[in-house]
Amino acid sequence: MIDSRDFQRIQDELAGYLRPIFDDVRVEIGTDLHYRGTNIVVTSKHFTGLLAEQRFHHVVRVLPEDFYNEKLRRGVVWFELAPGESGRDLMQMPRADDVRKDEAAIEARLRKSGFFSELQSVVEGGVETPSVMRFDATRRALAACGFKGSEVQRACLFLIGRGAFCDAHVVNDLAPEFASDSAA
16 A cells, blocks of 8 residues: 555656656556555557556556566556556456466367467568557467457457467467467
């Protein structure tokens, strides 16, 4: 829990850590801004098109571990918003847990469609550079494998559930795991 007397100081410190990655970042810490209790609201155009868990991951990975653990980990509710979004918009976004019951079917479809090979082709062919923030190449490969609309989003949520928050994670962490699983 952050003492209200420290809101401005921690808000400024947090913005300082985030600005090198999110050049337009605005940070606000306050009580009951979007939800009961102490809220941390981080706003940036860079969140546009990202899923909720991607946003939080990209914010927290930038922060020094001791700063996060000592000041920001407990007793706060986080909101990572794109300009024009509300806290309610973020709270209504789907999460990886929403596809947990369908993981086996999603994984089977990814394998059957050749998604990981397609993604490798997209990346190696220079069509798309693996992003360290977004799922652009991943979404392109999913579309090429016949995933449409909400199926693309559900596949991305599945990948998040497996620890991949961007193209680079999918290419470097998950694709080799899936390739070695199929070789076994």
